[in-house]
Amino acid sequence: MDRIHTEPEDDIAVDPTIHIITVYGDDWQSDTTSIGSSLYRGLEENGRRYQTLSQKEYLFPSDEKQFETYEAGHLVALVMDSDYDNPLFRAPVKNPKHILDLGTGLGNWAIDVADMFPEASVRGVDLFPPPVTWVPPNCILEVDNIAEEWTWNKPQDLIHMRIMIGSFDDKEWHRLYQQCYDNIRPGGWIEQLEASPYIECDDDSLPADNILRSWGPTLSACGERAGRPLGTIDMMKDAFRTAGFVDICEKEYKWPIGPWARDQRYKEAGTANYHHWMSGMEGWAMWLLCKFGAPEPWSQDEVIVYVAKLRNELKNPRYHTYERARRVWARKPCLEEIAARDQANERVTIKIEE
Numbered sequence: 001m002d003r004i005h006t007e008p009e010d011d012i013a014v015d016p017t018i019h020i021i022t023v024y025g026d027d028w029q030s031d032t033t034s035i036g037s038s039l040y041r042g043l044e045e046n047g048r049r050y051q052t053l054s055q056k057e058y059l060f061p062s063d064e065k066q067f068e069t070y071e072a073g074h075l076v077a078l079v080m081d082s083d084y085d086n087p088l089f090r091a092p093v094k095n096p097k098h099i100l101d102l103g104t105g106l107g108n109w110a111i112d113v114a115d116m117f118p119e120a121s122v123r124g125v126d127l128f129p130p131p132v133t134w135v136p137p138n139c140i141l142e143v144d145n146i147a148e149e150w151t152w153n154k155p156q157d158l159i160h161m162r163i164m165i166g167s168f169d170d171k172e173w174h175r176l177y178q179q180c181y182d183n184i185r186p187g188g189w190i191e192q193l194e195a196s197p198y199i200e201c202d203d204d205s206l207p208a209d210n211i212l213r214s215w216g217p218t219l220s221a222c223g224e225r226a227g228r229p230l231g232t233i234d235m236m237k238d239a240f241r242t243a244g245f246v247d248i249c250e251k252e253y254k255w256p257i258g259p260w261a262r263d264q265r266y267k268e269a270g271t272a273n274y275h276h277w278m279s280g281m282e283g284w285a286m287w288l289l290c291k292f293g294a295p296e297p298w299s300q301d302e303v304i305v306y307v308a309k310l311r312n313e314l315k316n317p318r319y320h321t322y323e324r325a326r327r328v329w330a331r332k333p334c335l336e337e338i339a340a341r342d343q344a345n346e347r348v349t350i351k352i353e354e
Contacts, residue, residue, distance in 0.1 A: 011202050012254060013262040014320055047286075047300060059166045059228060061283045067131060069280035070105040072272050073163060077193060079269040080253055080325075088113055089160060090251065091189035091329040096120045096157035100183070102176075103164045106130050107141045113160075114139035123152070146179075147172050155185035161192040166228040166288075173235075177243040184332045190245060191329035194233040195255065197284075198323065205320045212313050212321065215281075222288035236328040245330035246337070253325040260320050273323075277314060282307045 060066060081087035088109060093099075097120055101110040104124030114122040114136040124130070124141045135141055144151070147168060159180045168176060180190050198216030199206075206212060223230040240248055256270030257277055285307060289298040298306075313319065333341065 012256060012266050012320070012322065014203070014260055015262040015267065045287075059223075059226075059284075059287050061286070063283075064131075065279060066283045067106050069276060069283060071108065072276035072279060074106070074108040075272040076255055076269050076276055077162070079265060079272060080255060082265060086116070088116065089158065089191050089329070090249070090327060091158055091191045091331075093158045093189055098154045098156045099123070100152070100156045100159045101125065102146050102159065102161045102180075103167065104130065104141060105163075107132050107135065107139075109160065109162060110139055110141065111135055120157075121154070146176065150179055150183060152183065155188070156183055157185060157188045159184055159188075159190045161190075163193070163195060165194055165197065165232045166223055166226075166230050167232075169227045170229070173232075173239060174242070177239050181243040181245065181332060186332055186334045186338065188332050189329055190240065190332070191327065192236050193325065193327045194236060195326075196233050196324040197230050199257065199321050200254075200324065201319065201321050203320055205318055210313060210319070211309050212319070215310060219285060219288055221294065222292040225292040225294070226288060233324065233326050236326070240328060240330040244333070246333050248328065248330040250326055250328045253327070254322045255325050257314060257321045257323065258317065258319070260317060270322075274314065278311055281310055 078087045081090075084090070096117055099110075099113055099117070099120055099122045101107075101113070101122065101124040104110050104126045107124045107130040110122050110124030111132070114120070118136070118138055120138060122136075122139045124139065125144050125146055126141075127143065127145060129143050130141050132141065177190075184190060196216070197219050199212045220230050229235075237248055237250060255273050256266050258274045259267045259271045261267050261270055282304065286300070286303050289303045289306070290300060291297055293302075314321070
C-alpha cells in the first residue's frame, strides 16, 4: 500500500508594502562557452536555437536565454525548500553511489548534488550540451536522448527529473518511467518536480479578463494538438504507481510570481520566479504557438507581441499571481517485496482462470 504524504501550501499572505517591481540583478547567471560543434550550433528557428540530437522536435529552445531561465528556475526550487537540510531532493536516499539526473538542462542540480555527495557518481543527461566550464570530478554531464534505449549499466540509487513538461507524448512517458524503474536498484528512489503552465490567483486581484489568464489555456491547447500534453504535474503519481513504484509521496507548492508575498521565503522565491517567467515565456511559447497555434499557427512577431503584453502585466505588483508545482518521490520495491507481489499476482491470475 502506498504511503501518500501531502503537504499543500496555504494561502500566501500579501506584503502590503510592495508597490513596484524592483530591478533585480543577474546574480544567478552563469558564463557560457562558445563551441563550434554542430550540437552547440543547434537548429535556428524563429530567432531561437533548438537541439539537433533528437529527430523529434523539442518544445523549448537550447540557447543562452533558455539557460538563464533554467538558472532562475533552479533558484526558485532551492528557495522554496530552503527550510529543509537538503533542498535538492526529498527522497530518503542514504549513501548513494549512482545518481542520474534526466533533462539536466544547465546541470545545476547535478553539480550541486555531486558537491553534496562527493563519493557518489552523478550523471546529468540532456539533448543539448550544457554550457559549463567546470564540474566536480564526480559529476558527468553528457548528451544523450533519454527517449531511446539507455546505455548506462549501473543500477541507480536515485533518478531525478525536473521541469520535463511537454517533453514526451503519453507512450514515450510510459516507456521513460519503465526505463527508470528497470534502472533503479531495488530499494532505490525516483523523484520528479514539475510546475503547472497556468497562472493562478487566490484573492481575485488578477481580473478575470486579464491576458495572463489566457496563458495556461492557450499553451495547454497547443500541447494537446502537438501530442505533448502539458499536464505532467498531475500525472506523475499515477505514472509512478503504474511503473511499479511504492511508498509514493508528494509535496504541493505555490510558487509566487513576483515579490508580493509577506513571508521572506516566498518573497525571495517570487523574485526569482519573476525572472524565471520574464526570461522564459518567449521560449516556452515560440515552438508551440508557431507550430500549433489556433485558429492557425502564429507568426514569430505575433508570439513576441503576445509575450510582451504578458510581461507588461506580470510587472503589475497588484496582481498576486503564482503557479502550482508538485514534487513526487517513490521507491522501487526490494527484491523480497517484488517476489511477494509477483506471487500475489500469480495467485490472482490462477483464480481468475479457474
